[in-house]
Amino acid sequence: MNYKAKIYVTLKKSILDPQGRTVERSLHNAGFSSVQNVRVGKFIELELSGESFEVKTQLEAMTRDILSNPIMESVRFELEEAVMSSEF
């Protein structure tokens, strides 16, 4: 079975986010003055195949050990069965 995973990696709330601060300042300068608490994280999409249980275990291991830094980042993923997709 083929699966598609969406992985969200975000800095923990207690960690300063200089990239987010910069984006926030740009948005203020562009007139979006009500914007606050901008946080910039990563959104990783990937495909993988195997048995359902095995795929979940693999995904847990790779998000924890490779795709995120557990000291500074939180990570969460969604797993869906891949059927077909197109984008133009």
Place this chain on the structure above:
Amino acid sequence: MNYKAKIYVTLKKSILDPQGRTVERSLHNAGFSSVQNVRVGKFIELELSGESFEVKTQLEAMTRDILSNPIMESVRFELEEAVMSSEF
């Protein structure tokens, strides 16, 4: 009213993603050999306030004009009313 927005910025399918290729190679080297088509995008969270319609219009403008490059990237957002959240 206070809102929380989640913004997903991804490279268009037709654009090469060298960061994704590097992550894919690392995952293969770590034994996750079934992984393919890794794409790395951005996940931006922010808070903003105002009337519902005004907030939607602002968010459309800022995602299109500042937070993404429409030539190379696709962007999608979710908007939710902020109630309260905590993270430890």
